[in-house]
Amino acid sequence: MSLCKTRLQEERKLWRKDHPFGFFAKPIKAEDGSLDLTTWTAGIPGKQNTLWEGATYPITITFPEEYPSKPPKVKFPAEFYHPNVYPSGTICLSILNEEQDWRPAITLKQIVLGIQELLTSPNPDSPAQEPAWRAFLKEKDVYEKKIKEQAKRYISTT
């Protein structure tokens, strides 16, 4: 527990000193005016020259008490359209999975870059929702149309 909070403050410091262009990440403000280090909101810009460009996709990152032994949970909004995102918005990504590639040394920056990469390169072998998975593999035109529609909903403000 004490490791969790020192590490989260460390992540905050690291992020302030160095974060990739177009991204944002910050702990949410609690009612009492403090910042809740265990819950962050972040924005993932779609890569340029891809279906995802021009938009910033919002995610919520929740850190468990056992962080960094255990990975944070990362969610898009519910019903987010992507083959590896569950209907609830939960992201299926190996670096966020304790049994797969999560390591305590993985930083917030690596997580958000990993998610940005996942947007444009879905993994067809670990489907998390049927519609996007099916379209991605079998109906490319439907998939592209849906992704572009979604991009309009999350259009970047800057």
Add this chain to the structure above:
Amino acid sequence: MGRDTYLKKVLGEDRYQKVQGSTVLMVGAGGIGCELLKNLMLSGYGTIHIVDLDTITLSNLNRQFLFRKGDIDQSKSITIKKAVESFNFHGTKLISHHGNIMDTDQFPIDWWDQFSYIFNALDNLEARRYVNKMALFLKKPVMESGTTGFDGYVQPIFPYKTECFDCQPKATPQTFPVCTIRSTPSKPIHCITWAKEFLFQQLFDESVEGDAEDLSNATDNDKELENLLKESNELVELRKLVVATGEVISQNTFFSEMVRKIFQIDIERLLLIDTLWTNRLKPIPISDAQIEEVADLIRSGGIEQRLESLIDTQVWSPLENLLVLYKSATNLQTRMKNNKFIAFDKDDEDTLDFVVTAANLRSLIFQIDTLSKFDVKQIAGNIIPAIATTNAIISGFSNLESLNFLAQNSRTDSSMVFISIRPNKYVTSATLEAPRKQCASCSVARGILKSEEGTLDQVTLEQFIDKVKSKYSYSSDISIILGKSKLIYDFDFDDNLSKSLSEIGFKTGELVLIQDEDDEVENLELYIEVGLKSNDIELPELELRQKILIEKENGHENGVGKDAEEESGDVIESDMAFETIVIEDEVEEEVPAPKKRRIN
């Protein structure tokens, strides 16, 4: 000849006097506690405080020998005191406290300060960590102990001098990726986890994720709320059937709808994702014929008889699983009329039957072995085996090692002891190591911040920061975290500067963590103690050591986590909080394992 003649001979006159004059704390009055209290009293300890928050249950009685059937539902800490009075030969003063050791109102820091030694007889990591932390604040020695089945250990802890409880990583309960649980189970445990933590939870229990609550704060629009709820609870339609009252919806409707949805429709949907099944066995949905067969039996009213003949230790047939599922689901549905929700409890037959059969039916679908109710109960209830003899041996070592503390060179005389059932190595001891540099608990300086309420109302955060910076000569800016995870100030966040400390949440028992921006000195943790007559804020006298920067890759060394107990709430106690002991039988000299300790 007096009763203490032999005791004096064994301990020596000098140590006997020390033991008699000691006030010690025993945290936990369960499996280890019963054995340990007896030992401590017979060793002549002068005053023993006993803390436990639990009451006695039937399953305790096989090993917690100070309790009897008539004591069931009574407080452990109070009952244990009465039970030992009959052999209180050395006039030990016993003081019971029924309460949670982590309660800062009942057990403020000055209460802790009266003890010369703390004995842990605990069954969960959270409380162990808390006691460890309090011991670090007050520099009190602790005797930590734990058992699982035939294994056990004692670890004397001398704060900041030897390894603390957090220095060695502790195993965390196994978790499974959401994909495995929801789409591609391959072991019985995956199906049990699905049944208990997804299906049961969504149908009968409160929303785990708190999503529904968060949502109702976020929107007032009913329609929108319902849509959002639908997304957060995929089984919302079924849940509606569960709570539907009135005659329109018969109980059979809920059961058959549920079976169709979770064992047919959902499985068929999974089958559509064909890449999932190129390297895996395809799941086989439950057939209509199977569902019909159950429906027929229900209509003919012959199921009670069939259910009566079922044996818990045997594996049930698919039909039997379906019948028990029907029975438990309808019972639960009836109970939901009077309850807002029902939580899983391994001792609640309806909830257990539901989870056992739902898990087994899912296993059948995915062609995984099914288990008996007895086996599923053990897994779903996180039951850890507890053996009276192991507890007795460990309590004996706990007591013996504590007597070393009262000897001349307390630290060098103490050692860790491990017991296990391995040929020729039943008991092993190891010398105490220095605290690990990267330990998240030992690498923090600690002290007590004393103040009183009126002062906290007046002093602003800005004034407090200035005071801390000058007191400890910080050269860079600092960040302040209050409690578990509330960041109240850092370089980038100055919203709260003009607020008073009490407004921000400074109060007795809260912890304040201070880190410097440039990572030059170690972190500082302050325990807030309110009540002292002082019109100032008194900061502890401390010299902050230089910060030791650790390679990022070593982060995992500090594994932290809860154990199974806390997750399930009610488990047969006594667990081993310790990392599996690294003592290989014969080969220990040849194979240098990184975690191996020096063996005496």
